[in-house]
Amino acid sequence: MISRSCKVLITRGAALLAVLLLASPLAVANETEMIRVAGTPTEIGAIWGEMNRDIIIRDMEVTYLERAADEGISEETLIERSADFVRIAEEIAPHWLEEGRAIARAAGVDEDLYIAFMDGQARNRFLHEDPEECTSYAVSRDHARDGAILFHKTRDNIDRPQMAPLVDSSLEDVNKFIAITDGSRIRCSMMINDKGLAGAGDYPADRKTESSTLELPPAEPRYRGLMAGTILRYIAERASSSTEALEIIEEFVDKGYYAGGNVGGSHWLFVDRDGVILEVCNNAEHVVSKVHTQDVYFSRYNERSAAQRLREADEVDFELFRGVSRDPSILTGQSISGLTVEIHPDHPETLTTAWIALPVRSVAFPVLLGQDRAPAPLVDGSAYALGQQSPEQESQWEDLERSMHAEVEELRQMVAEGLSAGDSAEEHVETLEQWSANRAAMLVDALEESAETTE
Numbered sequence: 306m307i308s309r310s311c312k313v314l315i316t317r318g319a320a321l322l323a324v325l326l327l328a329s330p331l332a333v334a335n336e337t338e339m340i341r342v343a344g345t346p347t348e349i350g351a352i353w354g355e356m357n358r359d360i361i362i363r364d365m366e367v368t369y370l371e372r373a374a375d376e377g378i379s380e381e382t383l384i385e386r387s388a389d390f391v392r393i394a395e396e397i398a399p400h401w402l403e404e405g406r407a408i409a410r411a412a413g414v415d416e417d418l419y420i421a422f423m424d425g426q427a428r429n430r431f432l433h434e435d436p437e438e439c440t441s442y443a444v445s446r447d448h449a450r451d452g453a454i455l456f457h458k459t460r461d462n463i464d465r466p467q468m469a470p471l472v473d474s475s476l477e478d479v480n481k482f483i484a485i486t487d488g489s490r491i492r493c494s495m496m497i498n499d500k501g502l503a504g505a506g507d508y509p510a511d512r513k514t515e516s517s518t519l520e521l522p523p524a525e526p527r528y529r530g531l532m533a534g535t536i537l538r539y540i541a542e543r544a545s546s547s548t549e550a551l552e553i554i555e556e557f558v559d560k561g562y563y564a565g566g567n568v569g570g571s572h573w574l575f576v577d578r579d580g581v582i583l584e585v586c587n588n589a590e591h592v593v594s595k596v597h598t599q600d601v602y603f604s605r606y607n608e609r610s611a612a613q614r615l616r617e618a619d620e621v622d623f624e625l626f627r628g629v630s631r632d633p634s635i636l637t638g639q640s641i642s643g644l645t646v647e648i649h650p651d652h653p654e655t656l657t658t659a660w661i662a663l664p665v666r667s668v669a670f671p672v673l674l675g676q677d678r679a680p681a682p683l684v685d686g687s688a689y690a691l692g693q694q695s696p697e698q699e700s701q702w703e704d705l706e707r708s709m710h711a712e713v714e715e716l717r718q719m720v721a722e723g724l725s726a727g728d729s730a731e732e733h734v735e736t737l738e739q740w741s742a743n744r745a746a747m748l749v750d751a752l753e754e755s756a757e758t759t760e
Contacts, residue, residue: 428565
């Protein structure tokens with residue numbers, strides 16, 4: 306039986322949502338399916354493996370097993386080369402192995418080979434080859450409208466289905482987070498967690514002479530251990546601030562956990578709920594870092610028009626900050642995913658908002674950390690498939706995002722008022738999810754219509 310007080314809260318949330326949607330200039334669409342990636346490690350693994358079975362099988366074959374076979378590397382050797390990863394995971398995050406084996410069972414692939422693939426495929430370390438570079442940026446709160454805390458990363462890499470699950474483990478001391486990841490595994494190219502910490506990893510500072518002033522002493526490359534995407538997942542799960550993220554990287558390097566392959570190192574950007582912008586660079590032996598207080602920080606393309614547009618603005622609002630991710634000076638044919646984050650300083654676990662574009666040139670789907678479920682297109686690969694058909698330049702996406710952002714602002718204000726009045730965050734989950742589901746359905750319709758128009 307639902308109590309009278311609960312009925313009042315449900316009615317109020319539904320009423321607020323109805324007013325918001327009816328007042329919107331956007332057409333109200335049906336709600337899309339929502340997917341919950343949550344529970345025990347085995348439950349999370351089963352959900353992921355069943356949903357992305359075809360992608361997992363294809364990625365393992367094309368990017369891992371076939372390439373290893375071409376080089377004369379046996380499956381037994383691949384498993385042997387994952388021994389350090391397994392040893393470290395057993396020490397710091399054994400739930401990854403439990404989750405990975407559940408993924409493998411659900412997808413119908415060999416468990417030991419999948420565990421070897423989870424981290425060993427990154428940067429093709431088993432073949433000693435190099436990946437692509439990426440771009441992340443942030444602005445100081447003093448330069449942002451209303452002191453907003455903003456973060457963005459564009460992932461530039463080869464064409465692989467990109468997903469954005471909202472992962473909520475039942476394990477104690479594991480943060481809830483949104484990851485941008487390949488569909489074949491749950492790692493983090495970029496992330497935002499419920500503590501209000503956003504992070505991204507890419508190339509080391511010595512590859513970023515245009516943007517970084519960090520000087521990293523050289524070190525011999527290491528090929529066995531944890532790569533940046535796996536470490537970033539650990540940071541998403543365990544850290545609550547930029548400082549804590551740095552401490553984890555320093556600890557892992559000190560213990561010999563980090564392995565970056567031929568590239569040698571990794572470059573990181575973190576932004577937290579206090580607005581701290583932290584640049585970090587490491588290799589297998591050294592870590593250097595810098596807190597940035599200037600108006601605008603770019604990890605790459607620091608002198609191009611995208612960065613200049615942010616610097617020249619009197620103040621940076623969300624529309625400008627998000628819009629420069631589509632600037633031709635930094636958008637490439639390999640910009641396969643983008644994450645723009647508005648970190649809420651007071652209620653990061655509920656009102657922090659992730660704007661997820663798959664690929665970057667496509668429209669961004671909004672997801673709030675207070676949701677328990679994410680729109681299915683972000684988790685099953687369909688948003689990425691539709692987004693790939695999006696035109697290179699499409700002003701309608703900016704118009705849609707502007708309208709949705711106005712709605713998010715109003716929604717966040719309404720929920721914040723409820724939280725200040727004593728509501729629990731759980732009392733607003735349904736309202737946030739209904740709005741996200743409604744807008745996801747609208748965006749899918751818009752993407753399908755755009756694809757038909759360009760055929």
